Amino acid sequence: MLCLQAVLLLVLWAVPESEGGRVLVYPVDGSHWVNMHVLVKELHARGHEVTVLRFSTSWYVKEHSPYYTSITIQQDTPQNLESQEFMAGFLRRSIEIRKKKIPLLSSLGLHLNLFHLLDKDQKAVARAAHTILEDQVLIKRLKEANFDLVLTDPVLPAGVLLAHYLQLPLVLNVRWISSGEGHFAIAPSPLSYIPQLFSHFSDKMDFLQRLQNLFYHALSLYIHQVISNPPFQAVCDRFFPEGVDTLSILLGADLWLMRVDFVFEFPRPTMPNVVYMGGFQCRPAQPLPPELEEFVQSSGEHGVVVMSLGTLLGGLQPQISEIIASAFACLPQKVVWRHLAGRPSTLGNNTLLLDWLPQNDLLGHPKTRAFFTHGGTNGLYEAIYHGVPVVGLPLILDQHDNMVRIEARQAGIVLDVTTLEVDSLTQALKDVLNEQKPYRENMRRLSRLHRDRPIEPLDNALFWLEFVMRNKGAAHLRSESYRMPWYTYHNLDVLALLLSLAAILLLLMSAICRCLFQRLCRKRKVKLQ
Template identity: 60%
Template sequence: MGSYPALAFLLLFSATLSSSCDGGKVLVYPVDGSHWLNMKILVEALHSQGHQITVLRSSTSWYVSEFSPHYTSITITQEQTQNIESQDFMTSFLKRSIEIRRNKGTIWAFVEFYRNIFNMMGDNQKVVAKLIVSIFENETLIKELKETRYNIFLTDPAFPGGVLLAHHLQLPMVFNVRWLFNGEAHFAIAPSPLSYVPQLFTDNSDKMDFFQRINNMIRHSILAYMYYFVSNPPYQAVCDHYFGPDVSVMSLMQGADLWLMRVDFIFEFPRPSMPNVVYIGGFQGKPSKPLSSDLEEFVQSSGEHGVIVMTLGTLLSNLGPEISEIIASAFANLPQKVVWRHIGKRPITLRNNTMLVEWLPQNDILGHHKTKVFVTHGGTNGIYEAIYHGVPVLGIPLIFDQYDNVVRLKSRGVAEIVEVTTLDVESLTSSLKNILDPEKPYKQNMLKLSQLHHDKPMKPIDSAIFWMEFVMRHKGAAHLRTESYKLPWYAYHCLDVMAVFVAFGVLIIALVWVSCRWLIRRLISTTKTTSKSKNE
């Protein structure tokens, strides 16, 4: 009998818990471009749970719509500037990247590769950092944001404007994250030994030989350099101006309550983590819907051979006529049907087994049982959809993290990679035939990977919602977050303690030496005195 009130008390607990986050107010500061596609999924999921979402967007935004049934937007007026995600910028960046890649292995290519990245990051950071200044200077807006009393602040710290705003508004902060402006996000919060944690742009797996580890360390140092001298300064200037010189952008970032990491370890190599990291990799996954009747008809016409699906992402679909012809010829060699998302001139060598489309219901066609191979540039959205549906991959990586992404798939035995710079009909055809070969383990491996991906106590998107609501309910997640980032760097790495030990060691050695010398001299002098006195 005595336990009933206690039970009632517990029930009351849960009632309070579940009601306290109903209709939470969420302020979202997204990163534009493909990052927004990810963020939108979380926004829609939050909206479906009855939360009110406000999205801060720039008037020059290309992806983030002003109007949506899922959120209210606040638009910050900005002058039109070249955006990192614009088609023109991307086409020229891609051209330059392929030119550099063609000279891979030379010092020139190595230097130019990073110069290309640094330029892009530097220019972009300056533009994006301006947005946060516009917000800080807009007193009416800041007042309005403060008065709304949001429950959480959701942002993608790839460009950390949101991090500064969350600090200014003193709101619990949740990240939807994979990349920071200095590389993979884990590097900012979890100790990440470079001996088995591959750095961006290395094409390394988690098993590296000596020279790969040297490469890993060098590229890590270059990214650290980029952070200190290219990516960070525009934000740090804002930080210094508004919060004083003692606050660093990195420490604000490390102070986030929760990191919803777009990572799943069926894809990413295992690496150290922290208690406030929640893995939501594959949160975009959902069952496929039926195809439109003409697409379904085309797909069905493939018979037992099945279908190859090809797309190189939103911004990279046009690789130029030369490469398109090679791809078309390779497809022409195969008995499969092909659905190819292609923008630009129709290749001459195209056979009628290939259907060109300007847009593709990617998830639906990947979920179709006739789909045999997914040819992709290696963006994470597509990769996770392929894993969700168990479709092996042919990767043609082009820029950014795409090489590293397909390396991960290859190491799991579910993908082949072809180099865009040395692409020819023969190698492409043979790679495709390899993956299609039922004797080869690609399909089997991908089914196993898919099985592991699905075998979770909770769907990644539900996990994301649970933990965002957790932060709303408890006004943060302090108990999951280390505050070690507040330590000076030498204290964090115990260098001060080491210094004391070394000093102590040296002191002891010195003492022993001095004592020994003194003793020996004493002994010698005693011996001399004795022999003298004997002689006398």
């Protein structure tokens, strides 16, 4: 008995002491919550206490969960990104605009449609932030909870303002901010080889493309200054001291957990407090449900094609669905299609329609040969992880830019939804499925590179989250550039001084030369007399 007690004491002594932290999570709904939920589950698994702020209209963020405690904020109407109906309407308008024959009008229409979406969303989120900060009962409850940090997604930056108000360390689960790609806010971003959002360029740009890239950068500044920032600046002016703005709070974050892997993203400069966790949601495939496994196995040597439009967009317009169904019917492969709209009349016997599918598990199945996707980052990282080549049908927002990155690696083919035809889609699918083409091997190479790392992305993210908890922040990793005025950051004041000194020197030399010349002229005149 004494021996057993001694062994137990030895084991307890050998196990490192673990003290769970308290994390306040302010998420964004839809596909953004899908990857935030991965972090929430892992924080819970490591013994941390997680509290999630959610709205009563939330689409994906559930009130009850075994992984977190929720605080529900009452809201009359859902935000646009929480409404599948609104996003379906946004998609429909975007496709109709893209069908216009005049490129300039099409581009203008797409931007106006985007501005309308952003304007409504940012105003709604700013109102929600105002409601939260004004609720002193809620604020008192949050302060008394003694949270160690706030974890939020800054694409809708209400959580950023809340963290600043509570004076808590701030960790961002980020790829996008309200005006574009997150790197452009925090790191040097030369426009000569770093493409802006909506440019649809790779990192190899000719002169005309670099000129266009500059335009898209100006567009992102317009979005920030005119559309995204004003509603939140009004909240800052109401609740914070003079001079505080959303961007400065954002840049003051302790840690940026960036959903990026440079196997997928183009190389670029970065900063010490940016931690990369691209593909952190990916995992080895689990067994499929028996009925689905039976369908997949029935494909024989031809294998399976998986199609999904992700969490935000469940279905397409009927005429597009008919084209896709016809193309699938031409394939020898079996097809598993996540489709929420009506059954297409041209659907072949080889295609299975599902309201939901285990995407990661299907992509990791040995029978899967290709992935037909809209180009969302979650799905693309899963395709990279499992080495499955892609046919992309980008629809809205960042999806086309995502597919440009896959196309640049020759790991997939991009199609235009406005010119989609049965023949072109069938040919694209056959090309990607063809072992003689480079797509499968290139995607397998990306998969090997993505998996060849000293630490898993999720473990890396959790280490740094816990680092911030242990050390009450990570200010030593944060550049102080965000505190500088823009003219100081770009050394324009120093340049102005140097130019002024040079101008003074030139003027002084000019005056001296003029004096000497005048004196010389007077001497000559005296001699001539």
